[in-house]
Amino acid sequence: MAAAGPGHRVRFTDLLERLTGAEAGSMTGLMPEWADPGSLDGLRFLDVDGVAPGDAFDFRLEAERVIRAAKKVGRFAGRVTFTALDDEHSQESVFSAIKGPYYERHRTNLIEHPVVLEKETATAVSDRPALADLELPTRAIDFYRPVPQHARYRGWWFPCPACRWPMKVSLARADGREQGRAWCLYPWHEQTGATYLFQPSEAEPPVLHPVFECHVPQGRQGELWTGCVPEVPQAQPVEGHKALVRSVWRSTCVPGLPELRLHRVLNHHLKGTGWRAELWVDGDRIDLHVANDNGPRRKTAFPADFKDYTFVNHLVDKLDMDAGDKGDAKWLVVPDHRDEQVQTLDPVCRRYGMRAITASGFVDEVLASVREGRA
Numbered sequence: 001m002a003a004a005g006p007g008h009r010v011r012f013t014d015l016l017e018r019l020t021g022a023e024a025g026s027m028t029g030l031m032p033e034w035a036d037p038g039s040l041d042g043l044r045f046l047d048v049d050g051v052a053p054g055d056a057f058d059f060r061l062e063a064e065r066v067i068r069a070a071k072k073v074g075r076f077a078g079r080v081t082f083t084a085l086d087d088e089h090s091q092e093s094v095f096s097a098i099k100g101p102y103y104e105r106h107r108t109n110l111i112e113h114p115v116v117l118e119k120e121t122a123t124a125v126s127d128r129p130a131l132a133d134l135e136l137p138t139r140a141i142d143f144y145r146p147v148p149q150h151a152r153y154r155g156w157w158f159p160c161p162a163c164r165w166p167m168k169v170s171l172a173r174a175d176g177r178e179q180g181r182a183w184c185l186y187p188w189h190e191q192t193g194a195t196y197l198f199q200p201s202e203a204e205p206p207v208l209h210p211v212f213e214c215h216v217p218q219g220r221q222g223e224l225w226t227g228c229v230p231e232v233p234q235a236q237p238v239e240g241h242k243a244l245v246r247s248v249w250r251s252t253c254v255p256g257l258p259e260l261r262l263h264r265v266l267n268h269h270l271k272g273t274g275w276r277a278e279l280w281v282d283g284d285r286i287d288l289h290v291a292n293d294n295g296p297r298r299k300t301a302f303p304a305d306f307k308d309y310t311f312v313n314h315l316v317d318k319l320d321m322d323a324g325d326k327g328d329a330k331w332l333v334v335p336d337h338r339d340e341q342v343q344t345l346d347p348v349c350r351r352y353g354m355r356a357i358t359a360s361g362f363v364d365e366v367l368a369s370v371r372e373g374r375a
Helices: 012-020 054-072 091-097 103-112 187-191 219-223 246-270 312-322 336-351 359-371
Strands: 115-117 144-146 168-174 177-183 195-198 241-244 275-280 286-292 299-306 331-334 355-358
Touching: 054 187, 054 246, 054 312, 091 246, 103 246, 103 275, 219 359, 241 246, 246 275, 246 286, 246 299, 246 359, 299 359, 312 336, 331 336, 331 359, 336 355, 336 359, 355 359
Parallel strands: 299 331, 331 355
Antiparallel strands: 115 241, 144 241, 168 177, 177 195, 275 286, 286 299
């Protein structure tokens, strides 16, 4: 209605059918004829349970970042509301909540512990830390809430083997029998193996069975792998657990895991060279660089910004709004599973004195530069 006016009539029942039913994934009838749906074409906005799938959630989250960047440079005016996104849980709010001398520790805890025990005396049997043990600032503690409803099955939930966040659970009937399914809401984790079936049971905790076999690559990509691993999740009791809200999980945990892995892999290979990788430098001005010597001759190289965007056009828009990287990073690093984005991003990056590269390519570039004395 906002785009086409009252002459473009879509009944609410029609809208729901197009968002969730047979018409899902089609923009036909939802946008004026003159509008190009672009990357929205073929996007499913809601699943049968009314939960936004990973791609649809990412689209909204990434669009919000672009609009926020546009407002900062005065390129956007007017009101935009995202009722399903609470600004309190934006990426900037999370980083603001943990800002301070213990930033790296707090951020690492959020990334590595998306689900925690509510308290040490909780009845849940788990190797997860209690929320109090993380010693997070009070504002950051508020990002942990009860396990979301879409991840519950009769008092149980299942952790994704890649990110440890609760997987989506759904029931369907086929051939007169009910079957359960659990999968990670981050599409790449699901595509690499975090998708399972189970037989519904009232008495016993459900047992998951992989839909297909998980394969971890070899070589550099294997070192940096943060996708699914061949570990079948065990049912966990909902009682006694708290999970990060979805927007914080997606904007902090999901991209944070490959950032941490990149940092650790680089330092493993830089041992004995006099160089080391440093993470979230200068209060997160840049995500990572490599440094040599702590004295007056201290030298730094390869300032990098890590980005995990599902829709590359949003990242291009944000680069243009920010005129490159606000922290003066010279390298834009994307996860290896986003390698197809580099071809689009690199020409844009070069306009602002940057380069776009995959994580494994970045490691190879750093190590070659250090080895050859070019760093």
